[in-house]
Amino acid sequence: MTVSARRHVSASPEELFDVQLTVNGAAQRASVPARRLLSDFLRHDLGLTGTHVGCEHGVCGACTVLLDGRPVRSCLLLAVTADGSDVTTVEGLAEPDGTLSPVQQAFQDCHGLQCGYCTPGFLTTITAGLRETPNPTRDDAREMIAGNLCRCTGYLNIIAAVLRAAELSDGRP
Amino acid sequence: MKPPPFGYSRPESLDEALRLLAESGSDAKVLAGGQSLVPLLSMRLAAPPQLIDINRLSELAYVRTDENTVHVGALARQADVEHDARAAGVQPLLRQALRLVAHPTIRNRGTVVGSLAHADPASELTAVLAVLGGAVRLASARGDRTVPADQFFVGPLSTSAADDELVVEASFPGRPPGTGSTFVEISRRHGDYAICGVAVCVTVDEDGVLQAGRAALISVGPTPVVVELGDVVAGINPGGDLSDVHDAVWAAVSPEADIHASAEYRRKLAGVLAVRAVREAAQRAAA
Numbered sequence: 001m002t003v004s005a006r007r008h009v010s011a012s013p014e015e016l017f018d019v020q021l022t023v024n025g026a027a028q029r030a031s032v033p034a035r036r037l038l039s040d041f042l043r044h045d046l047g048l049t050g051t052h053v054g055c056e057h058g059v060c061g062a063c064t065v066l067l068d069g070r071p072v073r074s075c076l077l078l079a080v081t082a083d084g085s086d087v088t089t090v091e092g093l094a095e096p097d098g099t100l101s102p103v104q105q106a107f108q109d110c111h112g113l114q115c116g117y118c119t120p121g122f123l124t125t126i127t128a129g130l131r132e133t134p135n136p137t138r139d140d141a142r143e144m145i146a147g148n149l150c151r152c153t154g155y156l157n158i159i160a161a162v163l164r165a166a167e168l169s170d171g172r173p
Numbered sequence: 174m175k176p177p178p179f180g181y182s183r184p185e186s187l188d189e190a191l192r193l194l195a196e197s198g199s200d201a202k203v204l205a206g207g208q209s210l211v212p213l214l215s216m217r218l219a220a221p222p223q224l225i226d227i228n229r230l231s232e233l234a235y236v237r238t239d240e241n242t243v244h245v246g247a248l249a250r251q252a253d254v255e256h257d258a259r260a261a262g263v264q265p266l267l268r269q270a271l272r273l274v275a276h277p278t279i280r281n282r283g284t285v286v287g288s289l290a291h292a293d294p295a296s297e298l299t300a301v302l303a304v305l306g307g308a309v310r311l312a313s314a315r316g317d318r319t320v321p322a323d324q325f326f327v328g329p330l331s332t333s334a335a336d337d338e339l340v341v342e343a344s345f346p347g348r349p350p351g352t353g354s355t356f357v358e359i360s361r362r363h364g365d366y367a368i369c370g371v372a373v374c375v376t377v378d379e380d381g382v383l384q385a386g387r388a389a390l391i392s393v394g395p396t397p398v399v400v401e402l403g404d405v406v407a408g409i410n411p412g413g414d415l416s417d418v419h420d421a422v423w424a425a426v427s428p429e430a431d432i433h434a435s436a437e438y439r440r441k442l443a444g445v446l447a448v449r450a451v452r453e454a455a456q457r458a459a460a
Contacts, residue, residue: 014178034181034224037215056174057212061278070252070281076211077282080181081204081228125278146363147276 017080023048024092034080039063041079042089050090052120054149061148064121065089071128090120093127102169103127103161112161114152121148126162136166176214180223187312190227190339195314197223199336204228205247208275208283209291233341238263243345251280251288263347265457266305266354270297270372273356276364290340294329295366295392297356303397304354304372304389307345311338326396351384352376353458357450358391359442361433367392368434369442371422373450375406381459383409386418386451393428393443400425402451411455418451419444 016031023046030045039056042048042065054062056075063074066088093101100108103126113119122145129144130136136144141162142155150158184190194201202221204210205228213219227233227248234248238259245254254260255271274280274288274297288298289309302309302322310319311334325332334340348354358370375386386402405417428439 015181017181033178035176035178035214037175037211040175057215058208058279061276064278067281071278072282073208073278075215076208076279078176078204078207078211078226080183081207081226129277143363144277147278 017083019079019083021082021084022086024088030079032079034078036079037075038065038077038079038082038087039074041082042074042087045079048089048091050120052117054118054121059149060118060121061125062118062121064124064148066124066128069128069131071125088124090123093123101127103130103165106161106165106168107158110157110161110164112153112158113150118148118150118152122150122158126165129162130166130169134166134169136162138163174215176211177217177220179214179221181226182223183226183229185229187230187232187339187341190225190230191312191314191337193225194339195337197225201225201336203290203339205287206250206283208279209287209293227339236260241347243267243347245285245343245345247284247286247339247341249285251283251285252277254285255280264305264345265348266301266356266372266374267345269354270301270356273297273358273364273367273370279364286340286343289325289343290332290334292326292328292330292332292396293366294395294397295370297358297367297370297372297391299326300370300372300389300391300397301356302343302345303399304374304387305346307343309334309340310342310344311335312341313338317341322397323399329395348374349376351378351458353454353456353460355450355453355457357446357453359446369393369428369439369446371443371446371450373402373447373454375402375411375451375454375458377411377455377458381411381455383407383411383451383455386454388422388447388450390422390426390443390447393426393439398426400447402447406451411452415448415451419448422447 014033020029052062054060058073058076065074141159201223204226233246235246236257237244243260261268308321354374356372358367360367370391372389376384383406386406388400389397405421423444426443430436
Protein backbone atom coordinates (compact mmCIF):
# COMPACT_ATOMS: atom_id res chain seq x y z
CA MET A 1 0.00 0.00 0.00
CA THR A 2 1.16 3.54 -0.57
CA VAL A 3 2.44 5.89 2.11
CA SER A 4 -0.44 8.31 1.60
CA ALA A 5 -2.95 5.51 2.09
CA ARG A 6 -1.27 4.55 5.36
CA ARG A 7 -1.39 8.15 6.62
CA HIS A 8 -5.06 8.24 5.85
CA VAL A 9 -5.65 5.14 7.97
CA SER A 10 -3.74 6.41 10.98
CA ALA A 11 -5.31 9.88 10.80
CA SER A 12 -8.81 8.53 11.45
CA PRO A 13 -9.57 7.65 15.09
CA GLU A 14 -9.13 3.97 15.70
CA GLU A 15 -12.23 1.93 16.30
CA LEU A 16 -12.33 0.28 19.73
CA PHE A 17 -13.49 -3.25 20.42
CA ASP A 18 -14.83 -4.57 23.68
CA VAL A 19 -12.72 -7.50 24.87
CA GLN A 20 -13.89 -9.69 27.74
CA LEU A 21 -11.89 -12.61 28.98
CA THR A 22 -11.07 -14.53 32.13
CA VAL A 23 -7.53 -13.99 33.36
CA ASN A 24 -6.31 -16.19 36.23
CA GLY A 25 -9.92 -16.88 37.19
CA ALA A 26 -11.08 -13.25 37.27
CA ALA A 27 -13.35 -11.70 34.64
CA GLN A 28 -11.60 -8.82 32.85
CA ARG A 29 -12.85 -6.31 30.33
CA ALA A 30 -11.34 -3.46 28.29
CA SER A 31 -11.97 -1.54 25.08
CA VAL A 32 -8.97 -1.72 22.78
CA PRO A 33 -8.07 -1.17 19.13
CA ALA A 34 -7.99 -4.32 16.99
CA ARG A 35 -4.23 -4.09 16.69
CA ARG A 36 -3.65 -4.47 20.45
CA LEU A 37 -1.50 -7.56 21.02
CA LEU A 38 -2.62 -9.87 23.81
CA SER A 39 0.79 -9.32 25.48
CA ASP A 40 0.18 -5.56 25.60
CA PHE A 41 -3.43 -6.07 26.63
CA LEU A 42 -2.28 -8.07 29.67
CA ARG A 43 0.54 -5.70 30.58
CA HIS A 44 -0.85 -2.26 29.72
CA ASP A 45 -4.62 -2.58 29.86
CA LEU A 46 -4.81 -5.02 32.78
CA GLY A 47 -1.55 -4.13 34.55
CA LEU A 48 -0.41 -7.77 34.67
CA THR A 49 3.27 -7.16 34.02
CA GLY A 50 4.37 -10.69 34.91
CA THR A 51 4.08 -11.62 31.24
CA HIS A 52 7.34 -10.41 29.71
CA VAL A 53 7.87 -9.25 26.16
CA GLY A 54 11.23 -10.16 24.65
CA CYS A 55 11.43 -10.33 20.86
CA GLU A 56 7.80 -9.47 20.13
CA HIS A 57 7.74 -11.62 17.02
CA GLY A 58 7.23 -15.10 18.34
CA VAL A 59 10.80 -16.35 18.63
CA CYS A 60 11.83 -16.03 22.29
CA GLY A 61 8.83 -17.45 24.16
CA ALA A 62 9.06 -15.01 27.11
CA CYS A 63 5.43 -13.89 26.59
CA THR A 64 3.97 -17.42 26.65
CA VAL A 65 0.60 -17.65 28.43
CA LEU A 66 -1.97 -20.43 28.62
CA LEU A 67 -4.98 -19.83 26.38
CA ASP A 68 -7.76 -22.22 27.36
CA GLY A 69 -5.04 -24.32 28.98
CA ARG A 70 -2.68 -24.49 26.00
CA PRO A 71 0.57 -22.50 25.82
CA VAL A 72 0.59 -19.78 23.14
CA ARG A 73 2.71 -16.74 22.35
CA SER A 74 0.73 -13.73 23.59
CA CYS A 75 2.70 -11.43 21.25
CA LEU A 76 1.35 -13.39 18.26
CA LEU A 77 -2.29 -12.97 19.22
CA LEU A 78 -4.57 -10.00 18.89
CA ALA A 79 -6.49 -9.34 22.10
CA VAL A 80 -9.74 -9.15 20.07
CA THR A 81 -9.15 -12.68 18.83
CA ALA A 82 -8.81 -13.93 22.41
CA ASP A 83 -12.19 -12.41 23.34
CA GLY A 84 -14.19 -14.89 25.41
CA SER A 85 -11.26 -17.16 26.26
CA ASP A 86 -9.63 -18.23 29.49
CA VAL A 87 -6.07 -17.00 30.02
CA THR A 88 -3.53 -18.07 32.65
CA THR A 89 -0.46 -15.90 33.11
CA VAL A 90 2.50 -16.44 35.41
CA GLU A 91 0.58 -14.51 38.10
CA GLY A 92 -1.99 -17.32 38.10
CA LEU A 93 0.40 -20.22 38.75
CA ALA A 94 0.94 -19.94 42.52
CA GLU A 95 -1.73 -20.86 45.08
CA PRO A 96 -3.88 -17.95 46.34
CA ASP A 97 -1.91 -18.02 49.63
CA GLY A 98 1.35 -17.54 47.75
CA THR A 99 2.52 -21.16 47.89
CA LEU A 100 4.63 -21.72 44.79
CA SER A 101 3.40 -24.14 42.14
CA PRO A 102 5.53 -27.28 41.64
CA VAL A 103 7.19 -25.72 38.58
CA GLN A 104 7.95 -22.47 40.41
CA GLN A 105 9.28 -24.38 43.42
CA ALA A 106 11.47 -26.49 41.15
CA PHE A 107 12.94 -23.37 39.52
CA GLN A 108 13.85 -22.09 42.98
CA ASP A 109 15.26 -25.46 44.09
CA CYS A 110 17.35 -25.96 40.94
CA HIS A 111 18.42 -22.34 40.45
CA GLY A 112 16.60 -22.41 37.09
CA LEU A 113 16.89 -18.69 36.55
CA GLN A 114 19.40 -15.89 36.72
CA CYS A 115 18.11 -12.54 35.46
CA GLY A 116 14.57 -13.95 35.36
CA TYR A 117 13.40 -12.14 32.26
CA CYS A 118 12.54 -15.29 30.32
CA THR A 119 11.22 -17.14 33.38
CA PRO A 120 7.47 -16.36 33.08
CA GLY A 121 7.47 -17.96 29.63
CA PHE A 122 9.32 -21.04 30.86
CA LEU A 123 7.00 -21.45 33.85
CA THR A 124 3.82 -21.35 31.75
CA THR A 125 5.28 -23.57 29.01
CA ILE A 126 6.49 -26.20 31.48
CA THR A 127 3.27 -26.11 33.50
CA ALA A 128 1.33 -27.07 30.37
CA GLY A 129 4.08 -29.43 29.18
CA LEU A 130 3.93 -31.51 32.36
CA ARG A 131 0.18 -31.91 31.99
CA GLU A 132 0.80 -33.56 28.64
CA THR A 133 3.99 -35.40 29.69
CA PRO A 134 3.83 -35.89 33.48
CA ASN A 135 6.96 -38.08 33.62
CA PRO A 136 9.38 -36.55 31.13
CA THR A 137 12.74 -37.98 30.22
CA ARG A 138 15.68 -35.61 29.90
CA ASP A 139 15.06 -35.49 26.13
CA ASP A 140 11.36 -34.77 26.69
CA ALA A 141 12.39 -31.91 28.99
CA ARG A 142 14.72 -30.48 26.35
CA GLU A 143 12.01 -30.66 23.71
CA MET A 144 9.48 -29.10 26.08
CA ILE A 145 11.58 -25.95 26.43
CA ALA A 146 13.00 -25.87 22.89
CA GLY A 147 10.80 -22.93 21.91
CA ASN A 148 11.95 -20.71 24.77
CA LEU A 149 15.17 -18.71 24.82
CA CYS A 150 17.24 -18.04 27.94
CA ARG A 151 20.44 -16.04 27.60
CA CYS A 152 21.73 -16.60 31.16
CA THR A 153 21.48 -20.14 32.38
CA GLY A 154 22.69 -22.32 29.52
CA TYR A 155 19.46 -24.29 30.07
CA LEU A 156 20.98 -27.07 32.21
CA ASN A 157 19.35 -25.93 35.41
CA ILE A 158 16.07 -25.34 33.61
CA ILE A 159 16.11 -28.93 32.37
CA ALA A 160 16.86 -30.04 35.94
CA ALA A 161 13.89 -27.92 37.08
CA VAL A 162 11.55 -29.64 34.60
CA LEU A 163 12.54 -33.04 36.01
CA ARG A 164 12.31 -31.77 39.60
CA ALA A 165 8.88 -30.24 38.94
CA ALA A 166 7.69 -33.62 37.66
CA GLU A 167 8.90 -35.20 40.93
CA LEU A 168 7.26 -32.51 43.03
CA SER A 169 3.93 -32.76 41.28
CA ASP A 170 4.07 -36.57 41.33
CA GLY A 171 2.01 -36.89 38.18
CA ARG A 172 -0.53 -34.21 39.15
CA PRO A 173 0.76 -30.84 37.92
CA MET B 174 7.17 -3.78 16.95
CA LYS B 175 3.44 -3.02 17.02
CA PRO B 176 1.06 -3.70 14.15
CA PRO B 177 -0.08 -0.68 12.16
CA PRO B 178 -3.77 0.26 12.37
CA PHE B 179 -6.12 -1.83 10.25
CA GLY B 180 -9.83 -2.30 9.78
CA TYR B 181 -11.06 -5.41 11.56
CA SER B 182 -14.05 -7.64 11.15
CA ARG B 183 -14.93 -10.87 12.86
CA PRO B 184 -17.55 -12.78 10.87
CA GLU B 185 -19.74 -15.29 12.71
CA SER B 186 -20.43 -17.49 9.68
CA LEU B 187 -18.71 -18.64 6.50
CA ASP B 188 -21.28 -16.79 4.37
CA GLU B 189 -20.54 -13.55 6.20
CA ALA B 190 -16.78 -14.10 5.80
CA LEU B 191 -17.15 -14.70 2.04
CA ARG B 192 -19.35 -11.61 1.68
CA LEU B 193 -16.73 -9.51 3.50
CA LEU B 194 -13.98 -10.93 1.30
CA ALA B 195 -15.99 -10.15 -1.83
CA GLU B 196 -16.49 -6.56 -0.63
CA SER B 197 -12.87 -5.88 0.35
CA GLY B 198 -11.08 -7.68 -2.49
CA SER B 199 -7.32 -7.19 -2.40
CA ASP B 200 -7.58 -4.87 0.65
CA ALA B 201 -8.33 -7.80 2.94
CA LYS B 202 -6.11 -10.37 4.57
CA VAL B 203 -7.56 -13.39 6.36
CA LEU B 204 -6.46 -13.95 9.97
CA ALA B 205 -6.60 -17.54 11.24
CA GLY B 206 -3.80 -18.68 13.58
CA GLY B 207 -1.79 -15.54 12.85
CA GLN B 208 1.57 -17.19 13.58
CA SER B 209 3.00 -15.79 10.33
CA LEU B 210 0.68 -12.84 9.77
CA VAL B 211 0.96 -11.20 13.21
CA PRO B 212 4.78 -11.01 13.20
CA LEU B 213 4.63 -9.64 9.64
CA LEU B 214 2.25 -6.95 10.90
CA SER B 215 4.37 -6.23 13.97
CA MET B 216 7.54 -5.90 11.90
CA ARG B 217 5.54 -3.72 9.49
CA LEU B 218 6.42 -5.97 6.59
CA ALA B 219 2.71 -6.11 5.78
CA ALA B 220 0.05 -3.45 6.23
CA PRO B 221 -3.24 -4.79 4.92
CA PRO B 222 -6.04 -2.20 5.25
CA GLN B 223 -8.50 -4.84 6.42
CA LEU B 224 -8.23 -8.02 8.50
CA ILE B 225 -10.97 -10.63 8.38
CA ASP B 226 -10.66 -12.76 11.50
CA ILE B 227 -12.09 -16.25 10.87
CA ASN B 228 -11.47 -17.54 14.41
CA ARG B 229 -15.22 -17.54 15.14
CA LEU B 230 -15.95 -19.94 12.29
CA SER B 231 -15.91 -23.03 14.50
CA GLU B 232 -17.62 -24.92 11.64
CA LEU B 233 -14.16 -24.95 10.00
CA ALA B 234 -12.31 -26.32 13.06
CA TYR B 235 -12.42 -29.95 11.99
CA VAL B 236 -10.17 -32.87 11.13
CA ARG B 237 -12.30 -35.45 9.30
CA THR B 238 -10.84 -38.73 8.29
CA ASP B 239 -12.38 -41.28 5.98
CA GLU B 240 -10.79 -44.45 4.63
CA ASN B 241 -8.75 -42.71 1.94
CA THR B 242 -8.38 -39.07 2.88
CA VAL B 243 -7.72 -36.66 5.74
CA HIS B 244 -9.81 -33.49 5.41
CA VAL B 245 -8.53 -30.53 7.42
CA GLY B 246 -10.76 -27.48 7.89
CA ALA B 247 -9.41 -23.93 7.79
CA LEU B 248 -9.54 -23.50 11.56
CA ALA B 249 -7.99 -26.82 12.63
CA ARG B 250 -4.86 -25.99 14.61
CA GLN B 251 -1.63 -27.73 13.66
CA ALA B 252 -1.53 -29.36 17.12
CA ASP B 253 -5.04 -30.77 16.61
CA VAL B 254 -4.01 -32.45 13.37
CA GLU B 255 -0.70 -33.63 14.86
CA HIS B 256 -2.46 -35.31 17.79
CA ASP B 257 -5.35 -36.77 15.77
CA ALA B 258 -4.79 -40.53 15.94
CA ARG B 259 -7.13 -41.35 13.04
CA ALA B 260 -5.43 -38.80 10.79
CA ALA B 261 -2.03 -40.23 11.69
CA GLY B 262 -3.33 -43.73 10.88
CA VAL B 263 -4.65 -42.79 7.45
CA GLN B 264 -1.74 -40.51 6.50
CA PRO B 265 1.30 -40.76 8.82
CA LEU B 266 3.23 -38.10 6.87
CA LEU B 267 1.04 -35.38 8.39
CA ARG B 268 2.26 -36.03 11.92
CA GLN B 269 5.81 -36.73 10.72
CA ALA B 270 5.94 -33.27 9.12
CA LEU B 271 3.99 -31.34 11.76
CA ARG B 272 6.56 -32.26 14.42
CA LEU B 273 9.05 -30.19 12.42
CA VAL B 274 6.78 -27.12 12.15
CA ALA B 275 8.11 -24.50 14.59
CA HIS B 276 7.44 -25.42 18.26
CA PRO B 277 4.44 -26.95 20.07
CA THR B 278 3.47 -23.51 21.39
CA ILE B 279 3.22 -22.16 17.84
CA ARG B 280 1.39 -25.28 16.64
CA ASN B 281 -1.25 -24.78 19.32
CA ARG B 282 -2.35 -21.68 17.47
CA GLY B 283 -1.15 -22.02 13.86
CA THR B 284 -3.42 -23.73 11.37
CA VAL B 285 -2.54 -26.29 8.69
CA VAL B 286 -4.61 -24.52 6.05
CA GLY B 287 -3.11 -21.15 7.03
CA SER B 288 0.39 -22.52 6.37
CA LEU B 289 -0.71 -23.69 2.93
CA ALA B 290 -2.39 -20.37 2.12
CA HIS B 291 0.70 -18.46 3.30
CA ALA B 292 2.80 -20.63 0.93
CA ASP B 293 6.17 -19.94 2.50
CA PRO B 294 8.88 -21.70 0.43
CA ALA B 295 10.17 -23.18 3.72
CA SER B 296 6.81 -24.55 4.85
CA GLU B 297 6.83 -28.30 5.49
CA LEU B 298 3.09 -28.57 4.90
CA THR B 299 3.31 -27.30 1.32
CA ALA B 300 5.63 -30.22 0.55
CA VAL B 301 3.26 -32.67 2.27
CA LEU B 302 0.34 -31.52 0.13
CA ALA B 303 2.52 -31.55 -2.99
CA VAL B 304 4.14 -34.97 -2.51
CA LEU B 305 0.78 -36.60 -1.72
CA GLY B 306 -0.97 -34.92 -4.63
CA GLY B 307 -3.51 -33.37 -2.28
CA ALA B 308 -5.83 -30.47 -2.98
CA VAL B 309 -7.41 -27.42 -1.39
CA ARG B 310 -11.02 -26.30 -1.58
CA LEU B 311 -11.53 -22.59 -2.20
CA ALA B 312 -14.82 -20.90 -1.40
CA SER B 313 -16.09 -17.51 -2.47
CA ALA B 314 -19.43 -15.78 -2.85
CA ARG B 315 -19.22 -16.95 -6.49
CA GLY B 316 -18.99 -20.64 -5.55
CA ASP B 317 -16.55 -23.37 -4.61
CA ARG B 318 -13.70 -24.96 -6.54
CA THR B 319 -11.06 -27.55 -5.79
CA VAL B 320 -7.47 -26.86 -6.79
CA PRO B 321 -4.78 -29.58 -6.81
CA ALA B 322 -1.49 -28.82 -5.06
CA ASP B 323 0.49 -28.47 -8.30
CA GLN B 324 -1.82 -25.66 -9.40
CA PHE B 325 -2.16 -24.00 -6.00
CA PHE B 326 1.41 -22.95 -5.21
CA VAL B 327 2.50 -20.44 -7.83
CA GLY B 328 5.44 -18.68 -6.18
CA PRO B 329 6.96 -17.60 -2.88
CA LEU B 330 4.09 -16.51 -0.60
CA SER B 331 1.65 -16.69 -3.48
CA THR B 332 -1.09 -19.08 -4.48
CA SER B 333 -3.70 -19.27 -7.20
CA ALA B 334 -6.47 -18.30 -4.75
CA ALA B 335 -8.25 -15.15 -5.92
CA ASP B 336 -8.65 -12.12 -3.63
CA ASP B 337 -12.23 -13.02 -2.79
CA GLU B 338 -11.53 -16.69 -2.11
CA LEU B 339 -11.03 -18.37 1.24
CA VAL B 340 -9.16 -21.67 1.52
CA VAL B 341 -11.72 -23.63 3.52
CA GLU B 342 -10.22 -27.11 3.47
CA ALA B 343 -7.13 -29.08 2.56
CA SER B 344 -7.42 -32.76 1.71
CA PHE B 345 -4.52 -35.15 2.07
CA PRO B 346 -4.81 -38.56 0.34
CA GLY B 347 -4.22 -41.52 2.66
CA ARG B 348 -1.34 -43.96 2.65
CA PRO B 349 -1.89 -46.86 0.23
CA PRO B 350 -0.79 -50.33 1.46
CA GLY B 351 2.86 -51.12 0.86
CA THR B 352 3.95 -47.52 1.01
CA GLY B 353 5.94 -45.55 3.56
CA SER B 354 6.74 -41.92 4.08
CA THR B 355 8.98 -39.60 6.03
CA PHE B 356 9.99 -35.97 6.35
CA VAL B 357 13.61 -35.07 6.99
CA GLU B 358 15.12 -31.64 7.16
CA ILE B 359 18.17 -29.73 8.31
CA SER B 360 17.74 -26.49 10.22
CA ARG B 361 20.08 -24.46 12.39
CA ARG B 362 18.01 -25.24 15.47
CA HIS B 363 15.03 -27.54 15.94
CA GLY B 364 11.91 -25.58 15.02
CA ASP B 365 13.69 -23.06 12.81
CA TYR B 366 13.02 -22.71 9.11
CA ALA B 367 14.68 -25.58 7.26
CA ILE B 368 17.77 -24.89 5.17
CA CYS B 369 16.48 -27.79 3.12
CA GLY B 370 13.74 -30.34 3.78
CA VAL B 371 12.30 -33.28 1.91
CA ALA B 372 9.07 -35.24 2.11
CA VAL B 373 9.25 -38.69 0.54
CA CYS B 374 6.71 -41.43 -0.19
CA VAL B 375 7.85 -44.78 -1.54
CA THR B 376 6.22 -48.08 -2.49
CA VAL B 377 7.97 -51.37 -1.81
CA ASP B 378 7.10 -54.94 -2.77
CA GLU B 379 6.79 -57.81 -0.28
CA ASP B 380 10.57 -58.32 -0.35
CA GLY B 381 11.15 -54.70 0.59
CA VAL B 382 12.44 -53.77 -2.89
CA LEU B 383 11.55 -50.26 -4.04
CA GLN B 384 8.85 -49.99 -6.72
CA ALA B 385 7.99 -46.30 -6.88
CA GLY B 386 8.76 -43.05 -5.13
CA ARG B 387 8.11 -39.36 -5.09
CA ALA B 388 9.77 -36.49 -3.25
CA ALA B 389 8.86 -32.87 -2.54
CA LEU B 390 11.52 -30.46 -1.35
CA ILE B 391 11.28 -27.17 0.54
CA SER B 392 13.60 -24.16 0.80
CA VAL B 393 15.22 -24.98 -2.54
CA GLY B 394 12.77 -23.23 -4.86
CA PRO B 395 9.92 -20.70 -4.93
CA THR B 396 7.36 -23.48 -4.38
CA PRO B 397 7.74 -27.10 -3.23
CA VAL B 398 9.81 -28.94 -5.85
CA VAL B 399 8.28 -32.31 -6.71
CA VAL B 400 10.61 -34.98 -8.06
CA GLU B 401 9.24 -38.22 -9.48
CA LEU B 402 11.59 -41.01 -8.41
CA GLY B 403 9.80 -43.94 -10.07
CA ASP B 404 12.43 -44.58 -12.74
CA VAL B 405 15.41 -44.22 -10.43
CA VAL B 406 14.16 -46.36 -7.54
CA ALA B 407 12.26 -49.14 -9.33
CA GLY B 408 13.82 -52.54 -8.55
CA ILE B 409 16.42 -51.13 -6.17
CA ASN B 410 17.12 -52.43 -2.70
CA PRO B 411 16.74 -49.47 -0.30
CA GLY B 412 19.80 -50.66 1.64
CA GLY B 413 21.94 -50.50 -1.50
CA ASP B 414 23.31 -47.81 -3.77
CA LEU B 415 20.91 -44.87 -4.01
CA SER B 416 23.24 -42.48 -5.81
CA ASP B 417 20.71 -42.22 -8.66
CA VAL B 418 18.23 -40.73 -6.17
CA HIS B 419 20.83 -38.22 -5.09
CA ASP B 420 21.62 -37.29 -8.68
CA ALA B 421 17.99 -37.00 -9.78
CA VAL B 422 17.13 -34.67 -6.91
CA TRP B 423 20.36 -32.71 -7.25
CA ALA B 424 19.53 -32.11 -10.92
CA ALA B 425 15.93 -31.15 -10.23
CA VAL B 426 16.54 -28.27 -7.81
CA SER B 427 18.11 -24.87 -8.35
CA PRO B 428 18.19 -23.22 -4.92
CA GLU B 429 19.28 -19.70 -4.13
CA ALA B 430 21.87 -18.63 -1.57
CA ASP B 431 21.06 -16.68 1.57
CA ILE B 432 22.83 -15.90 4.85
CA HIS B 433 22.23 -19.43 6.13
CA ALA B 434 23.56 -21.47 3.22
CA SER B 435 25.10 -21.17 -0.21
CA ALA B 436 23.13 -22.37 -3.21
CA GLU B 437 25.67 -25.15 -3.76
CA TYR B 438 25.38 -26.40 -0.18
CA ARG B 439 21.58 -26.40 -0.35
CA ARG B 440 21.68 -28.38 -3.56
CA LYS B 441 24.07 -30.92 -2.05
CA LEU B 442 21.82 -31.16 1.00
CA ALA B 443 18.78 -31.81 -1.20
CA GLY B 444 20.42 -34.88 -2.72
CA VAL B 445 21.77 -36.22 0.57
CA LEU B 446 18.52 -35.71 2.47
CA ALA B 447 16.51 -37.35 -0.33
CA VAL B 448 18.64 -40.51 -0.07
CA ARG B 449 18.24 -40.53 3.70
CA ALA B 450 14.50 -40.03 3.36
CA VAL B 451 14.05 -42.80 0.78
CA ARG B 452 15.84 -45.29 3.08
CA GLU B 453 13.74 -44.26 6.06
CA ALA B 454 10.46 -44.30 4.12
CA ALA B 455 11.28 -47.74 2.71
CA GLN B 456 11.86 -49.09 6.22
CA ARG B 457 8.48 -47.77 7.28
CA ALA B 458 6.82 -49.23 4.19
CA ALA B 459 8.24 -52.65 5.00
CA ALA B 460 7.35 -52.45 8.70
